[in-house]
Amino acid sequence: MGLYVNPGNEEFYNASLRSKIYVDKTEMIKFTNSQLFGEHKNICVSRPRRFGKSIAANMLVAYYSRGCDSKELFEKFKIAEDAGFEEHLNKYNVIHLNMQQFLGRTKTIDEMLELLTRKVTRELKREFANVTYYEEDLVSVIEEIYSQTHSFFVFIIDEWDCIFRVKGNDTDAQKIYLNFLRDLLKNQPYCVLAYMTGILPIKKYGEHSALNMFDEYSMTNQRELAEFTGFTEQEVQELCPAYDMPYEKMKQWYDGYDLKGIQIYNPRSVVMSLLGHDFDSYWTKTETYEALKKYIQMDMYNLKELVTKLIAGSSVAINPDKFQNDMTTFASADDVLTLLVHLGYLTYDFDTRTVHIPNQEVQKEFINCIEDGGWEPVMDAIRKSIERMPIAPV
Numbered sequence: 001m002g003l004y005v006n007p008g009n010e011e012f013y014n015a016s017l018r019s020k021i022y023v024d025k026t027e028m029i030k031f032t033n034s035q036l037f038g039e040h041k042n043i044c045v046s047r048p049r050r051f052g053k054s055i056a057a058n059m060l061v062a063y064y065s066r067g068c069d070s071k072e073l074f075e076k077f078k079i080a081e082d083a084g085f086e087e088h089l090n091k092y093n094v095i096h097l098n099m100q101q102f103l104g105r106t107k108t109i110d111e112m113l114e115l116l117t118r119k120v121t122r123e124l125k126r127e128f129a130n131v132t133y134y135e136e137d138l139v140s141v142i143e144e145i146y147s148q149t150h151s152f153f154v155f156i157i158d159e160w161d162c163i164f165r166v167k168g169n170d171t172d173a174q175k176i177y178l179n180f181l182r183d184l185l186k187n188q189p190y191c192v193l194a195y196m197t198g199i200l201p202i203k204k205y206g207e208h209s210a211l212n213m214f215d216e217y218s219m220t221n222q223r224e225l226a227e228f229t230g231f232t233e234q235e236v237q238e239l240c241p242a243y244d245m246p247y248e249k250m251k252q253w254y255d256g257y258d259l260k261g262i263q264i265y266n267p268r269s270v271v272m273s274l275l276g277h278d279f280d281s282y283w284t285k286t287e288t289y290e291a292l293k294k295y296i297q298m299d300m301y302n303l304k305e306l307v308t309k310l311i312a313g314s315s316v317a318i319n320p321d322k323f324q325n326d327m328t329t330f331a332s333a334d335d336v337l338t339l340l341v342h343l344g345y346l347t348y349d350f351d352t353r354t355v356h357i358p359n360q361e362v363q364k365e366f367i368n369c370i371e372d373g374g375w376e377p378v379m380d381a382i383r384k385s386i387e388r389m390p391i392a393p394v
Contacts, residue, residue: 005123006067007096011058013073021271023235026079028056028228029063033088037192042185044160044196044214045222048344050268050283051230053197057096057158060195064154065094092154092192093127095120100159103166109173113180139183146190154193155185161198168328174203178210186213200342201325219257219341220320220348226259231270233263243274253279256358257347266344269361283344284365293369295340301333310346311366315354 001008016022035041047053062070063079070090074080097116106112117138125133128145135141145151163177185194194214201218202211217225231239233255240247250265250273257264272282296307306316316337323338330336337355340346345365347358357363 001067002123002127004096004120005127006065006094007061008068009062009065009070009073012055012062012070015055015058017073017076021239021274023231023239023267024077025052025056025228026059026063026074026077027082028225029060029079030082030084031224032060032193032195033084035193036088040215041192042194042211042214044198044202044211044216045225046161046198046201046216046218046342047229048219048342049199050266051344052228052267054098054158056228057156057195057197060154061094061096061156063089064092064156064193065096066090066092067094093151094154094156096156096158098158100162103162109163109167109170109176113177139188142184142188142190151190152192153190155191155195157181157194157196159198160196161200161203164200164203164326168326174326175210178203182210186211200327203325219259219344220338221350222259226262226264229259230257230264230267233265236265236270239270239274243277245274245277249279253360254283256356256362257344258349258358260350266359266361281361281364283361295336296366296369301330301336303333303336306333306337307366307370310355310357311363311370313356315349315352315356317352317354318348319353320348 032043035043045053045056062068062073068090071086074085074089079085097120102112102116102119106115117136121136121138121141124141124145125131128149128151131145131148133141133144135144142153146153160181163174167173185191196214201216202209202214217223219229222229233251236250236255237247239245240250250270254266254269254273255263257266266283269282273279296303309316318334318337320334320338320341322331323335327339330339337346338348341348341355345357345362346355348355357366
């Protein structure tokens with residue numbers, strides 16, 4: 001059992017059985033099992049911060065990793081009722097990477113990838129001590145392991161997009177990173193599943209992407225994974241009476257993410273509200289709202305008028321398809337608003353291709369940003385229309 005190669009199940013054990021509130025999302029494993037070995041084995045899931053990305057990644061590690069025995073752990077959850085539960089349980093070599101950890105310890109992309117390669121290859125050589133290695137780069141090491149042992153690998157990559165958030169203007173570093181992931185994962189027979197998760201969808205360069213083999217599940221279309229993106233309406237309805245909390249007010253504060261007909265609640269905020277027995281802006285307090293202020297205070301693309309409409313409860317039409325999936329490239333209001341969808345500040349209606357503010361918690365954040373920006377004319381318009389808002393006034 002290693003830190004990166006065939007890790008144990010402690011992280012998921014702590015997040016599930018040792019947490020005061022855990023909502024069972026293990027049925028997502030049925031979906032990833034259905035993609036193993038096939039042409040759709042490369043999955044990129046993007047969600048806002050604190051929407052359970054790392055818990056889901058740690059769940060998959062605990063399920064697939066040969067470095068632990070997780071049968072007893074998962075028998076407590078819904079996935080154990082599936083007929084194929086034991087078929088893939090702890091059967092694969094898992095490489096689990098949190099890219100933020102490597103980026104935070106280095107200064108350049110080359111240093112980051114060198115550190116990652118050194119750490120992972122060291123554990124691989126310890127795990128596969130009988131394999132003869134001829135080259136030291138990570139891809140070559142895994143190729144030799146596969147060639148000599150026919151061992152299959154599952155890759156679980158968390159915070160995959162941290163490069164684009166931390167080094168937003170360094171396009172050379174971004175391309176080096178994308179090419180590294182392409183060489184590691186694309187058309188490699190040793191890879192039977194690659195699951196990447198982060199806030200942003202995969203970065204586009206021109207008409208093509210280095211990672212065009214991935215199926216994407218984002219906040220503009222979560223597809224089959226919608227119910228696993230946050231807490232569903234039924235799950236929150238079951239939680240509220242258990243903690244003597246009013247469901248309708250919980251819905252008003254933290255609901256509103258409409259993923260193709262499935263209503264999703266902000267999981268972080270619901271948990272904090274239930275535990276604290278109050279209603280507050282818990283999700284937005286996990287990080288300064290400077291990022292949001294930067295975009296909605298941009299005096300371009302008619303954003304003031306659009307934000308005014310959003311705060312007043314209206315929807316705004318957008319085209320999310322041209323967004324370049326980074327935090328620096330904007331050619332229109334559509335790009336800015338699409339970014340806010342991926343950050344969780346807006347929700348996107350797939351059928352009408354419109355965005356709106358999802359709930360009272362996020363609405364408060366928009367109003368705070370506008371007040372800080374000195375938009376008095378905007379605030380006057382908002383005050384006049386606030387009584388018509390479908391979301392209760394804050």
